[in-house]
Amino acid sequence: MTSICLRFFPRTFAGILATESSALLWNVNCLAWRHTQLLAPTVCGTSHVQTRNYSFFTKLTANEIWQGVSGVSNAGRKRGRGKRGSGRRQVDLNRGQVHGEGRGGMVWPGLNAPVMKGRELVKIRKEAPNQQRIEELQKLRDKSSKFRQSKIPALQRGWTGAKFPGRSIGPPDPIGDYKFDGFDTRILEFKMVTNMTGNLGRKQKFSCFVVTGNQKGLAGYALGKAPNARAAMRKARNRAGQVLHYIERYEDHTVFHNFHTKERQTSIFVKKKEKGFGVVCHRALKTICEVIGIDDLYCQVEGSTKNIQNLTKAFFAGLINQETHQELADRLKLNVVEFRKETDFVPRIVASPTCEARDTLEKDENLDFENLYYGGKLEYYKKKPAPFYKKLPCYKWKQVSMHKSRNQRSAQLQRLALGIEPSNKSLEQ
Amino acid sequence: MAAPISESLISLLRCYCKSFRCYPIRTHCRRYCTNSLSKTGREQPRARDPLPIFLKDEVQRLLYRINSFDISKICAPQKVPSRKPHYELLTDTQLQKKQEEAVERAQTRLQMPPVMRVREEVNPVLSQDPELAGLMDAKLVCVDITYGISDRKRHVVVRDLDGTLRHGTGEERDRINQIYNPKPGRQMFTPRIFEPENLEAVLDKGWYAYVLDWACLQFEPDQPEYIRVTQRTYEHVGENKKFDDLRSTRHFGPMAFYFAWHKSLEPLLMDMVQRDLLSDGSDLVHLFTIIHPDSETCQRIRGVDDDLQTIKIFCETETSHSYKGQLQLTIQAYEDAQNLHVDAA
Numbered sequence: 001m002t003s004i005c006l007r008f009f010p011r012t013f014a015g016i017l018a019t020e021s022s023a024l025l026w027n028v029n030c031l032a033w034r035h036t037q038l039l040a041p042t043v044c045g046t047s048h049v050q051t052r053n054y055s056f057f058t059k060l061t062a063n064e065i066w067q068g069v070s071g072v073s074n075a076g077r078k079r080g081r082g083k084r085g086s087g088r089r090q091v092d093l094n095r096g097q098v099h100g101e102g103r104g105g106m107v108w109p110g111l112n113a114p115v116m117k118g119r120e121l122v123k124i125r126k127e128a129p130n131q132q133r134i135e136e137l138q139k140l141r142d143k144s145s146k147f148r149q150s151k152i153p154a155l156q157r158g159w160t161g162a163k164f165p166g167r168s169i170g171p172p173d174p175i176g177d178y179k180f181d182g183f184d185t186r187i188l189e190f191k192m193v194t195n196m197t198g199n200l201g202r203k204q205k206f207s208c209f210v211v212t213g214n215q216k217g218l219a220g221y222a223l224g225k226a227p228n229a230r231a232a233m234r235k236a237r238n239r240a241g242q243v244l245h246y247i248e249r250y251e252d253h254t255v256f257h258n259f260h261t262k263e264r265q266t267s268i269f270v271k272k273k274e275k276g277f278g279v280v281c282h283r284a285l286k287t288i289c290e291v292i293g294i295d296d297l298y299c300q301v302e303g304s305t306k307n308i309q310n311l312t313k314a315f316f317a318g319l320i321n322q323e324t325h326q327e328l329a330d331r332l333k334l335n336v337v338e339f340r341k342e343t344d345f346v347p348r349i350v351a352s353p354t355c356e357a358r359d360t361l362e363k364d365e366n367l368d369f370e371n372l373y374y375g376g377k378l379e380y381y382k383k384k385p386a387p388f389y390k391k392l393p394c395y396k397w398k399q400v401s402m403h404k405s406r407n408q409r410s411a412q413l414q415r416l417a418l419g420i421e422p423s424n425k426s427l428e429q
Numbered sequence: 430m431a432a433p434i435s436e437s438l439i440s441l442l443r444c445y446c447k448s449f450r451c452y453p454i455r456t457h458c459r460r461y462c463t464n465s466l467s468k469t470g471r472e473q474p475r476a477r478d479p480l481p482i483f484l485k486d487e488v489q490r491l492l493y494r495i496n497s498f499d500i501s502k503i504c505a506p507q508k509v510p511s512r513k514p515h516y517e518l519l520t521d522t523q524l525q526k527k528q529e530e531a532v533e534r535a536q537t538r539l540q541m542p543p544v545m546r547v548r549e550e551v552n553p554v555l556s557q558d559p560e561l562a563g564l565m566d567a568k569l570v571c572v573d574i575t576y577g578i579s580d581r582k583r584h585v586v587v588r589d590l591d592g593t594l595r596h597g598t599g600e601e602r603d604r605i606n607q608i609y610n611p612k613p614g615r616q617m618f619t620p621r622i623f624e625p626e627n628l629e630a631v632l633d634k635g636w637y638a639y640v641l642d643w644a645c646l647q648f649e650p651d652q653p654e655y656i657r658v659t660q661r662t663y664e665h666v667g668e669n670k671k672f673d674d675l676r677s678t679r680h681f682g683p684m685a686f687y688f689a690w691h692k693s694l695e696p697l698l699m700d701m702v703q704r705d706l707l708s709d710g711s712d713l714v715h716l717f718t719i720i721h722p723d724s725e726t727c728q729r730i731r732g733v734d735d736d737l738q739t740i741k742i743f744c745e746t747e748t749s750h751s752y753k754g755q756l757q758l759t760i761q762a763y764e765d766a767q768n769l770h771v772d773a774a
Contacts (some may be wrong), residue, residue: 008673086699114622274513279512335517335520336517337517337518337519337524339515339516340512341509341512341514342507342508343506343507344507344534345502345534346530347519350516358520359521367517370515417620418620418621
């Protein structure tokens with residue numbers, strides 16, 4: 001019979017013989033085989049042959065198998081493959097499974113049920129299977145298999161995507177009794193910097209450049225470096241809280257005057273603007289303005305626009321060196337007078353000299369308030385070229401055809417308001 | 430009268446009004462010529478004409494005087510396209526000159542629109558030509574568009590369908606003038622804000638100066654519509670005692686004139702006493718005596734210099750029964766307050 005078995009299942013036996021890696025399996029198999037060999041000719045005419053299928057499932061761990069499917073070889077990694085991770089994530093099939101609970105709905109006392117219930121011994125029995133169990137398991141598996149990025153609200157994101165610059169990191173830590181109430185810190189620059197050391201070689205650190213302020217004119221900036229990102233942010237934030245400057249603002253919304261300021265190759269032309277204009281400038285300057293509490297401003301950055309640190313230094317220096325209207329009036333011994341279109345250019349005295357005002361002006365005295373603080377510099381103003389289509393003949397013809405229908409919309413609105421628009425009689429009813 | 434506004438039209442109206450509001454009125458502050466505007470030769474039994482009295486120097490002087498001159502109110506911030514303020518560094522003399530210029534500009538804003546009676550509708554027939562009847566299916570209007578003619582003197586002649594040739598009616602003249610000589614900010618058709626029910630809604634909101642400004646722009650001062658709108662507005666102001674809303678606007682004088690003309694000065698007078706504007710009150714009484722020279726007040730205040738005394742005399746002689754007590758109480762309260770003040774000092 002053995003021979004018959006061998007003839008029928010030659011591959012199976014060969015498989016079993018080769019299962020040497022698992023000692024336990026081997027023993028069991030050998031036992032089974034010996035058993036059948038011993039019993040087969042003597043006891044009965046049929047034989048029971050137990051088989052163990054061999055595959056890598058039995059040989060490798062789950063992690064190793066997953067790596068084989070979705071991972072990248074060492075050689076491939078060196079070439080830069082698999083940097084963004086594979087499409088699917090590893091699923092833990094054990095998750096959500098409770099020991100002793102299965103498809104059948106069996107009750108095993110001591111395993112998934114108490115042994116005693118009151119004074120009665122709980123018996124092994126079958127109950128109605130839980131229909132939702134499979135669905136719940138599937139849900140759990142789906143949850144862990146999909147990659148979910150934590151969502152930052154749109155207003156708390158930085159200038160771009162998932163990058164740090166522009167993001168808020170809260171007020172500096174309190175110093176003693178002083179709490180930085182109303183302060184907000186924003187990251188202006190966040191990067192990795194390296195230093196070569198004799199001992200450690202390329203040593204990497206995070207560098208974080210922040211500005212902090214209370215939106216009421218009090219603000220400061222600082223740089224912090226640390227081996228990890230969080231520490232760098234914390235360092236920078238707390239340092240910024242210790243170097244605060246008070247920045248004078250005109251009516252709490254803009255600067256006192258136009259000015260020019262420069263740091264290395266970065267020069268900025270800052271212009272005073274009316275209420276409601278908004279902050280129109282480089283994004284870093286815009287963030288600084290928000291932190292200081294400047295609402296209306298126009299800036300033109302010339303030279304290097306990418307050196308955020310110099311940009312910040314230049315801007316702060318310019319803001320701190322401003323001359324208030326009162327100081328200007330005292331210096332020149334003249335009245336500083338404001339004229340606004342909305343009040344029909346009624347003169348409004350913004351500042352008058354504390355001492356007696358002079359009554360004569362010197363010849364060729366520069367009193368142009370717009371250019372008073374530019375130091376002879378002029379902003380590079382490039383005229384925007386007209387769009388190409390303005391030269392085309394079709395544009396001209398379009399203008400001609402539009403000429404006919406000019407004012408038609410407003411005339412129609414007027415007719416509608418008066419109830420005499422013929423095309424809208426239905427609206428009247 | 431047009432049909433009341435349906436719900437669906439309200440949004441369109443809003444849209445339209447938004448595009449039109451504020452700007453035209455401020456930018457087109459209408460100017461009036463200072464001499465007599467209309468003088469028709471015919472003397473017919475009509476209502477008394479207020480214009481000659483209104484244009485008297487004495488009356489003009491009084492009316493300008495009772496209107497306060499608050500430049501911050503006259504030139505209050507208006508909705509204009511955003512524009513950067515400009516700054517100048519000025520010596521004291523330069524500053525003073527600039528201020529004087531601004532005051533002058535503000536004063537031109539306070540020119541009062543003339544108070545007139547409703548214009549006369551006389552369209553004399555020039556010729557009757559029955560042979561032309563049925564020749565055309567629309568009226569023919571001939572207009573003199575010579576450069577430099579004023580709108581009031583322009584010849585507008587209409588040929589009717591039945592062949593009659595006549596002068597244009599007031600309404601026709603307004604329309605034709607606006608076509609050939611458009612006034613900035615004036616619309617071809619009367620805006621619906623001036624329809625009685627809409628006007629009430631706007632007045633209830635307290636937009637008095639707004640309505641009056643727009644009426645000045647839209648109508649001629651002798652147009653029946655203008656007189657209806659302004660008089661209703663003055664009445665509304667009087668009912669709600671919102672006289673201060675019209676101070677430092679060009680409409681305060683005409684309003685005071687209206688109240689004096691119709692012998693209903695008491696609320697305005699009370700307001701003036703309450704605000705400690707006694708000289709204004711006495712000016713108002715004087716205005717009353719000029720308008721009504723036959724009144725008893727006119728005889729009694731002759732030679733009286735004291736402001737309070739003048740008002741008291743007015744209170745005794747002219748005040749209607751319903752207002753007398755109130756006015757007396759107001760004067761009494763004023764006197765008490767003055768005495769208290771003196772005692773404290």
